Amino acid sequence: MNKQTNPASRTAKLYRMAMPDHLCPYGLKSKALLEREGYAVEDHHLTTREETDAFMEKHGVETTPQTWLGDERIGGYDDLRVHFGKETQDADETSYQPVIAIFSVAFLMALGLSWAMFGSILTLRGAEWFIAISMCFLAVQKLQDVESFSTMFLNYDLLARRWVRYGYIYPFGEAFAGILMVAGALTWLSAPVALFIGTVGAVSVFKAVYIDQRELKCACVGGSSNVPLGFVSLxxxxxxxxxxxxxPLKVLVL
Incomplete structure (x- = not known):
């Protein structure tokens, strides 16, 4: 980490776009990061496109914001994070953050519903709600861009490869089954849908990952997912x- 320690030098010069119709978000992030690191920021605004272009040409850079610490040009926001030893994530880097967010919020919602309905967070219905709400959230991720989802889905789903339209139907079926299961309604319809798409999906993922040993991105959280295909999708x-x-077993038994 190349961090300046001389108190007299802890002044940063930041050049960022601040136009009437565009306020650069990375410029604001750079300023906030510098201030958190204890720097006094000389905040220079680039207020027109012409001024911005002239600045980039003068300093031989292609983007803004740009930060100087003393006489050293650090660069843009990502460069600044690296300079201060902060983590940066590549756009193509695999990440479990989307599924962690989905399952965490679904779990907390299920606990909340269980408490509201039964006065206890530890109920069987709460466990059912957790799975059903998770299904709904995962379906929403896919439904944001069905075209992209279906394209990624074709990489591994066995039924979609035989019948391409299945890739478009799948997220609607998952949402449909999840909503009915949240309501506890029409079990005779929701259960077969969930069982069918779940079984086909499980077999497809198991074959792709554990038999064929392919390294693929999972379409489980949508068509732009960087979640690796494997344990989560299974x-x-x-x-x-x-x-x-x-x-349906609960209906028959209870």
Whole structure:
């Protein structure tokens, strides 16, 4: 980490776009980061396109913001993070953050519903809600861009490869089954849908990952996912299988 320690030198010069119709978000992030690191910021605004172009030509740079610490040009926001030893994430880097967010919020929502309905967070219905809400959230991720999802889905799903339209139907089926399971309604319809798509999905993922040993991105959280295909996607499908079996069984037993 190349961090300046001389108190007299802890002044940063920041040049960022601040136009009437565009306020650069990375410029604001750079300023906030510098201030958190204890720097006094000389904040220079580039207020027109012409001024910005002239600045970039003068300093031989292609982007703004640009930061100087003393006489050293650090660069843009990502360069500044690297300079201060902060983590940066490549756009193509795999990440579990989307599924962690989905399952965490679904879990907390299920606990909240359980508390509201039964006065306890540890209920069987709460566990059912957790899976059903997770299904709905995962379906929403796919439904944001069905075209991209279906394209990524074709990389590994066995049924979609035989019948391409299945890739477009899948997220609607997942949302449909999840919503009915949240309501506890029409189990005779929601359970077969969940069981079918869950089983096909589980077999497809298992074959692609554990038999063919392919390294693929998972379409489970949408068509722009950087989540690796494997345990998470298999878990999603197993959850649907469990619900597809449990919901009608509960009706028969209880």
């Amino acid at each position: 878990t999603e499908n197993l959850m649907m299988i469990v619900m597809g079996i449990w919901m």
